[in-house]
Amino acid sequence: MKENVAEFLRRTILKIPLSEMKSILEAWDFLSEDQLQTINLKQRKDYLAQEVILLCEDKRASLDDVVLLDIVYTQFHRHQKLWNVFQMSKEPGEDVDLFDMEQFQSSFKRILQRALKNVTVSFRVYEKDSVWIRVAWGTQYSQPNQYKPTFVVYYPQTPYAFISSCHLKNTVPLLHQALKVASKHHQIVHLDLRSRHLDSLKAIVFREYNQDPFLSSWGGGKAEGRRGLWRLLHLIGAPCMSLGVEYDYQLPGAPSPPTEAELFGCWNLHLMTRAGLPLWSEGSDSRWMDFLRRLCCIFCCS
Structure with a gap:
């Protein structure tokens, strides 16, 4: 495992509360049940992190694997992000297309990677009704910053997406374009709704959408x-x-x-x-x- 990946994994483990460590590692579904049983959850967190790193090295964990752990952590701690609500729309009279998850992911990733040389895009389907997207942004001269990603939570059966605040403002239009095109919509607008309580925002817009x-x-x-x-x-x-x-x-x-x-x-x-x-x-x-x-x-x- 590369040194930068091991460090990213270490930092991710260190921010997980000990009371949630087992649940998050199980949800990650990378380590086997037998491997999870060997982890001493009562030791100091820095020792625990090193133990997890050694187990992941045995399985040759990649950056993509560690990124998925970060997505799981964020799903458990979604309140740590500031979420904005966006609504997409189609042209009047346009038919509703059947959603294809693989096609959506491929299109979304392709649009970003064509526009930016250094960008990491990862997906995780959550509870069968939403897809979580994690985008780590880089520049022409720097690798993607894995510690300041942008998250998108998209519900394919609705026109709504929830996007966390992005530290690189110039990437926001590109992110909107990728989401709009990949989901086969023609317009995306900000609803002037923002909160750290993602579930509350969902309740607001889904109640209105479902009438x-x-x-x-x-x-x-x-x-x-x-x-x-x-x-x-x-x-x-x-x-x-x-x-x-x-x-x-x-x-x-x-x-x-x-x-x-x-x-x-x-x-x-x-x-x-x-x-x-x-x-x-x-x-x-x-x-x-x-x-x-x-x-x-x-x-x-x-």
């Missing part, structure tokens, strides 16, 4: 308020407990639809977050707190 009967039955209200409501979950949905909002998952049935005043309040909430204002403070009105809890229940109990 949930409960949500689509809401009548009246300001259009701006409804758009603000779609943004709500990544503001106070999944991360709400870390912000201090409590709500009951066991409420019987779905809450009643929001009123006109609540939709308007939701829009105000959206404006507050855009302006960087705190959602509440120690002296917040109890009615405002009840309003936030109720909106959480609308999303979490419907």
Whole structure:
């Protein structure tokens, strides 16, 4: 195993929490079950990393193998990335093509590698409904930086993709082009949605895309308020407990639809977050707190 690959593997192992080490190495599916049994998970992490490196050297691990471990780690710790939501579209009246995973991966990789001499592109199908793409960018004069990759999470059955922040801004248009062409779409737009809570973002756009009967039955209200409501979950949905909002998952049935005043309040909430204002403070009105809890229940109990 090359020295740079061994160092990349060492750093990847060192950032994995000991409590998750076994689960992540098993999900990686590179080492055999017998090899995993030989690893002492109670030793210091730097010794553990060296033990894993020796096992991987016996199996002649390549850079591609270690990159897959980094993808698995990121899937476990997706909240460490800042995710942006993009929506793609086809031409009006254009037929929907059957998705071919191999063709998608080949096309995506080919587009990037034709444009850039030094780029590493890796894929991992996750839970059968999404493909995780990891892109390590280099330049004309430098090898790909494996420590600052960009991740793309694409759901082939939807027009949505979630892309982590990229440290090389000049590569963003190329990444969008590769995703658009490989998925056979004609346009890609940013939805002005971003959060570290990937699952919350998915809940927002998938509810809208699937036209949930409960949500689509809401009548009246300001259009701006409804758009603000779609943004709500990544503001106070999944991360709400870390912000201090409590709500009951066991409420019987779905809450009643929001009123006109609540939709308007939701829009105000959206404006507050855009302006960087705190959602509440120690002296917040109890009615405002009840309003936030109720909106959480609308999303979490419907």
